[in-house]
Amino acid sequence: MSRNSALAAIVTLPLLVAACGTPQERCISQNTSEYRTVSRLLAEVEGNLARGYAWEERQVVRDRLTQCRTYVRDDKGRAVVAYEPCWRDYVDTERYRVPIDPAAEQRKRDNLAARAAVLGNRAASVVQACRAAFPEEQG
Structure with missing residues (x-):
């Protein structure tokens, strides 16, 4: 999902919820x-x-080792799905203390x-x- 479509989903969600009830x-x-x-x-x-103290949150980008889908050719020349390890970024939310x-x-x-x-x-x-x-x- 692109950032624009994610933003559109977030903006329209309250409108959908408001229509309920x-x-x-x-x-x-x-x-x-x-x-x-x-x-x-x-x-x-x-x-x-x-x-x-207060709590604040920040977004942190981290790497995670996961399985990625790739396509390889078998001995007959057909495309076959294969999985191999790869690194992917993901966004994590961290909470941290802030003095008051x-x-x-x-x-x-x-x-x-x-x-x-x-x-x-x-x-x-x-x-x-x-x-x-x-x-x-x-x-």
């Missing part, structure tokens, strides 16, 4: 995405403070907690409105 689920999902994002960031910052500034992380946590409280109240009213607008059958 009931109208009520779509309404709730679309209108509470910012609250979910802030909540996820708040949990990450609280984890950083509890550990004393505890005072800055605490300020970030306080700001995110305040934002999450405001968005939480809004999300609760949006969920209630979506349930009223798109009632689901209880079965």
